[in-house]
Amino acid sequence: MMRRNDVRARNHPAYWAFLVHRLSGLALALFLPVHFWALGQAIAGEQALDGFLRFADRPLFKFAEWGLVVLLSLHLMGGLRLLVIEFAPWTHLRKDWLAVGLGVGACTGLAFLLALLR
Amino acid sequence: MDMLEVRVWRSAGEGGFISYRVPRHTSQTVLDVVTYIQRQLQPDLGYRYACRVGMCGSCAMTVNGKARWTCRTHVSKVAADGRLEVAPLANLPVIKDLVTDMSGFFDKWAQAKGSFTGTLTRHDDFARVPPASPRRQAVDAGIECIGCGVCYASCDVVAWRPDYLGPAALNRAWTLVNDERDTQGAERLRAVAGDAGCHSCHTQGSCTERCPKAIAPTAGIAGLKRMAAKAAMKGDL
Amino acid sequence: MAAMNVRTQARLWYFQRVSAMVLALFVAVHIGIVVYAVRGGLSGAEILARTHGSIAFAFFYGVFVLACAVHVPIGLLRIAQEWLRWRGPSAVAAALAFAVLLAVMGLRAVYGVVA
Numbered sequence: 001m002m003r004r005n006d007v008r009a010r011n012h013p014a015y016w017a018f019l020v021h022r023l024s025g026l027a028l029a030l031f032l033p034v035h036f037w038a039l040g041q042a043i044a045g046e047q048a049l050d051g052f053l054r055f056a057d058r059p060l061f062k063f064a065e066w067g068l069v070v071l072l073s074l075h076l077m078g079g080l081r082l083l084v085i086e087f088a089p090w091t092h093l094r095k096d097w098l099a100v101g102l103g104v105g106a107c108t109g110l111a112f113l114l115a116l117l118r
Numbered sequence: 119m120d121m122l123e124v125r126v127w128r129s130a131g132e133g134g135f136i137s138y139r140v141p142r143h144t145s146q147t148v149l150d151v152v153t154y155i156q157r158q159l160q161p162d163l164g165y166r167y168a169c170r171v172g173m174c175g176s177c178a179m180t181v182n183g184k185a186r187w188t189c190r191t192h193v194s195k196v197a198a199d200g201r202l203e204v205a206p207l208a209n210l211p212v213i214k215d216l217v218t219d220m221s222g223f224f225d226k227w228a229q230a231k232g233s234f235t236g237t238l239t240r241h242d243d244f245a246r247v248p249p250a251s252p253r254r255q256a257v258d259a260g261i262e263c264i265g266c267g268v269c270y271a272s273c274d275v276v277a278w279r280p281d282y283l284g285p286a287a288l289n290r291a292w293t294l295v296n297d298e299r300d301t302q303g304a305e306r307l308r309a310v311a312g313d314a315g316c317h318s319c320h321t322q323g324s325c326t327e328r329c330p331k332a333i334a335p336t337a338g339i340a341g342l343k344r345m346a347a348k349a350a351m352k353g354d355l
Numbered sequence: 356m357a358a359m360n361v362r363t364q365a366r367l368w369y370f371q372r373v374s375a376m377v378l379a380l381f382v383a384v385h386i387g388i389v390v391y392a393v394r395g396g397l398s399g400a401e402i403l404a405r406t407h408g409s410i411a412f413a414f415f416y417g418v419f420v421l422a423c424a425v426h427v428p429i430g431l432l433r434i435a436q437e438w439l440r441w442r443g444p445s446a447v448a449a450a451l452a453f454a455v456l457l458a459v460m461g462l463r464a465v466y467g468v469v470a
Contacts, residue, residue, distance in 0.1 A: 001133065003208045004277055008183025014323030022320075026434060029427045032457060036420075039464035042403060049468075050399035057396065069389060076382045079375050085321055086372065087344065090337040093323045108386060115394045278437040312364035313436070320433075343368065350365035 014093045017101075021078040024071040031068055066112055073108040077101030122197060124151055126163065127205040129212050135203070136160075148188040148196070149177050152204060152216070164215040172330070175266025179216050180205040185271040187330050207271035223267050226283045230315070231306040232290035236299045245299045253296040260293045260338050262331045269325035269335055281314040285325035285335035288316055292338030295345065308355055311346035319343070359447060367429050374426035381419045406468040413469045420461030428454040 010019075038056075042049040056065075081097035120142035125135040138155050149167055156163040167177040172190040179188050182196050182203050196202065210218035238245060247254055269285040270276055276284050283291075291310045294300050310316050319339045326334040349355045359367075392402070406412045432450040435441040441449075 001129070001212055002210060003127070003180065003205055003212065005180075005208045005272065005274065006183055009180075009185070009208070009272055009324060010274070010322075012324070012327050014321065014327065018320050018322045022430075022434065025427075025430050029431055032423065032427065033460055036457070036460035036464040040460060040467045042399070042467035043463070043470075046399045046403055048399075049403070053397045053399055065393075069386065072382060073386060076379060076386075080379060082321055083372065083375060083379075085336070086340045090334065090340065092334065093321075093326060093336065108390070111390045112393065115390050118394045275437070308361060312361035313359075315361075317365055317368040318433075346365050347369040347372075350362045351369055353362075355362045355365055 013095050013098055017078055017081065017098055020074055021082070024075040024078070027071055028068065028075060062116060066109065066116065069112045070105055070109040073105040074101060077104050120200070122151065122193065122200055122202055124155065124202045124204065126152070126155060126160075126216070127212075128160075128163070128215050129206075133212065135205075142193065142200070144194075146193045148179075148181050148186075148191045148193060148202065148204065151193060151202065152179075152188060164213070164217045166217055173264075175264045175268075175330070178207055178266045178268050178271070180207055180271065185268040185328055187266065187268070190330065207267055209271050209273070209276045210267065218267075220267060223270055223284070223286070224265070227265070227287045227290060229309060230283045230287035230291040231302055231309045232287055232294065234294060234297065234300055235302045237301055238299070247298060253298060256296045256338070256341065257293045260289045260333050260335070263289055263333055264331070266330065268328050268330060269333075272324040272328045274322055274324065275318050275320060279313070279318055282318050283310060283315050285319075285339065288319070288342060289333060289335040289338045292342055295342070304349075304354070307342075307346050307349055310342055311350065311355055316342035316346060367432075370425055371429040374422045377418075377422045378426055381415070381422060384415070385419070403468060409469060413465055416465045417462060420465060421458060423461065424454045424458040427457060 038052050039049070041052050055061075077097070078101055081094050081101060084097065085094055122140045122142050124138045124140050126138060127133060128136045138159050140151050140154050140159075143150075149170060152163070152165050153167075156165065165177075165179070167189060168174045170177070170189045172187060175187065177188045178185060180186075180203075181188060181191055185207055188204070193202065204216065206212050206216045206218045210220060210223060213219050236245075249255075249258070263286060265286060267286070269289075273282075273285055275282050288310055291306055295303050295306055300306075312318075316339045319336070321336055321340075323336055326336045329335070346355065428450040431453060432446060435446045435449070
């Protein structure tokens with residue numbers, strides 16, 4: 001038998017970054033086909049697209065949209081950090097990028113929220 | 119007399135934690151605690167150590183969930199509330215109690231072509247390697263590995279992919295592909311590329327966080343990713 | 356994991372990183388567009404008024420879709436192999452199928468709003 005690690009071994013910033021990156025990527029991957037389908041409704045005419053947009057004009061949907069934009073932002077920033085780690089000269093695990101990434105994610109979330117409320 | 123509550127993994131079949139009470143002293147290490155338990159309380163407790171001064175890496179175990187050298191882990195640092203949990207290293211088969219079978223770990227070292235192959239003999243002059251060259255600096259950053267297994271035990275990709283070579287083997291391969299005297303570069307790159315090799319590293323960084331020698335296997339693995347991908351795109355892999 | 360040889364596995368890593376670099380630019384622009392567009396609510400008329408007949412839009416989002424079709428399935432394949440223990444040719448085939456799905460649905464959507 002083999003012992004496996006638990007959360008105590010994973011409780012450090014670079015690991016949280018991995019988890020956020022993977023889970024956000026998974027959520028976005030599952031969202032994309034839905035997103036493409038919704039926009040493809042335009043083929044059936046403006047009414048069809050409008051019909052879907054009106055259906056999506058409710059708080060739960062808006063919250064989900066906001067969530068997805070934040071996840072996209074985080075996935076982008078986490079991805080940039082990985083590209084820097086993998087392709088630029090090594091200077092440790094780039095934890096400064098984690099902080100900046102969170103900041104950008106927060107800013108994007110705020111910008112989207114403000115735009116929604118306009 | 120302050121006492122420590124120490125849970126120690128004992129394996130007979132499935133295994134489980136047994137609790138012991140150990141007298142607490144100043145400047146006590148976790149290895150001191152395990153040794154006390156074996157000598158005074160549980161004579162058949164199986165565990166490994168050798169140098170007890172942080173040179174050999176034999177005493178690596180999981181302490182409060184994290185892989186560490188027990189001889190270099192002060193109880194005062196990890197047992198804030200007087201509690202300790204000691205278990206064998208993760209990701210390796212448990213032989214008995216705190217002892218793991220390291221042969222898989224070293225087999226992967228060999229699979230990664232983690233040994234030096236040169237052309238010079240003792241009749242030739244010494245090779246001259248400038249220590250400040252970028253390649254030698256890359257080697258020097260990873261050369262101090264003593265094969266303790268802490269990084270391997272800390273890596274989730276090792277747990278998720280049974281054939282993943284692991285941080286130590288890949289780090290050693292990195293030090294060799296950058297060694298200008300070595301002649302096995304192409305074969306080694308082939309050995310460490312792909313899903314069982316460097317390209318499965320997700321930069322979780324647990325290896326770099328936990329290495330007692332402050333080596334960053336993540337750095338070497340990133341380097342191998344670039345080299346191997348370049349070779350693959352050129353059709354050289 | 357002998358579904359693919361080592362050279363292919365290494366190339367997949369490379370393609371995922373290159374598509375990531377491409378996507379970094381496209382996503383940044385897209386987020387800007389989204390935040391701008393969502394002000395005052397979304398409507399079919401507003402969206403289509405901007406996208407109808409726009410070559411620039413078609414090109415931008417067409418490339419965006421194709422980059423996604425490369426980047427996303429490779430990531431999903433990793434998750435399948437590591438978290439679902441789904442390995443071998445069937446997992447690779449599923450990833451490939453998802454790539455085709457994204458490309459087809461995505462380009463259809465681009466066509467839908469531009470044509």
